[in-house]
Amino acid sequence: MSVSTPLLAPATPLPQEETLDASLAEAAAYRALVERLSRQSVAKHYDAYLDIPWDDADYAIDPADPRWELSANDPLGATAWYRALPQERRARFGLELIASFAKIGSQFENVLQRGLLEFALRLPNGAAEYRYCLHEVIEEGQHSLMFQEFVNRTGMPIPGLPWWMQAGSRMVVRCGRAFPELFFLFVLGGEDPIDYVQREQLRTGEFSHPLLRRISQVHITEEARHLAFARAFLRHHVPKLGAWKRTLLRVRAPILLGQMARVMMQPTPAMVRRHAIPRGVLREAYDAPAARARRVAALRKPRELCVELGIAVPPFDRLWRRMGIW
Numbered sequence: 001m002s003v004s005t006p007l008l009a010p011a012t013p014l015p016q017e018e019t020l021d022a023s024l025a026e027a028a029a030y031r032a033l034v035e036r037l038s039r040q041s042v043a044k045h046y047d048a049y050l051d052i053p054w055d056d057a058d059y060a061i062d063p064a065d066p067r068w069e070l071s072a073n074d075p076l077g078a079t080a081w082y083r084a085l086p087q088e089r090r091a092r093f094g095l096e097l098i099a100s101f102a103k104i105g106s107q108f109e110n111v112l113q114r115g116l117l118e119f120a121l122r123l124p125n126g127a128a129e130y131r132y133c134l135h136e137v138i139e140e141g142q143h144s145l146m147f148q149e150f151v152n153r154t155g156m157p158i159p160g161l162p163w164w165m166q167a168g169s170r171m172v173v174r175c176g177r178a179f180p181e182l183f184f185l186f187v188l189g190g191e192d193p194i195d196y197v198q199r200e201q202l203r204t205g206e207f208s209h210p211l212l213r214r215i216s217q218v219h220i221t222e223e224a225r226h227l228a229f230a231r232a233f234l235r236h237h238v239p240k241l242g243a244w245k246r247t248l249l250r251v252r253a254p255i256l257l258g259q260m261a262r263v264m265m266q267p268t269p270a271m272v273r274r275h276a277i278p279r280g281v282l283r284e285a286y287d288a289p290a291a292r293a294r295r296v297a298a299l300r301k302p303r304e305l306c307v308e309l310g311i312a313v314p315p316f317d318r319l320w321r322r323m324g325i326w
């Protein structure tokens, strides 16, 4: 049986054409997502002073209020050292810890805003990322106002990050321009653990004070967009990186994420000194299997993304284990 070959056979795409089609489709999907996030930023956003009734009597802060006490779900709250403190000191300590996280949150957002502006400065006209990043800068500005107002209203001396970390943050800001893939990993390293902790505390009803509940609701809603953008950015840009920058990411990602999780979830050195928290208590609270599991759970999403993008691959997984976040 003879098979006649038509003169003009239907074109079967060459492998290179298929790759090109796939990458054009991926670029279009990425742009559509960024544009959608920008529209959502207009449709649903909050103002730190319009959307939080700071002066409502129910929202007032009384440092002795038992609602500030750390629950047994908190690693430090579960220790015998904390439980043995008098009630008023337990409440004050709990409020100070929350205010300390709020202060660190506002300092972290300051770094984010500066890094996002560095990144946006070099974008070409028409870039969808430009509009979205500016929306995010504005939202982080509102969050900083909200967190700082909370800190001010506690009337407590809250120093936040130690000076050497504040100085080190300039390197992160520079990454916004020079190495945005590392910068957006830093974004995930800060935002994902905070988001995890806030969602957990809302879910378990630990945030029983209405002010804290309101601040968390506002933050979680807007952070969902920031996290979606950072993940999409990394998925779009990391596969295009050369070998050297990819290796840098593989080494730096676990170190950055491991350090960030501790800063975002443990008392600052200043707080440890002021309250003379014994070393053994800190070890019991933050090096125990339960605390380790909490850190691992808080970093689940960025870790899975790093696996997907080929950043957390052998032998670099050893660094993740070393940092206690695998």
Ligand SMILES: [Fe+2]
Residues within 6 Å of the ligand: 109, 139, 140, 143, 219, 223
């Ligand atoms: Fe924020």
Ligand SMILES: [Fe+2]
Residues within 6 Å of the ligand: 140, 191, 222, 223, 226
């Ligand atoms: Fe954010």
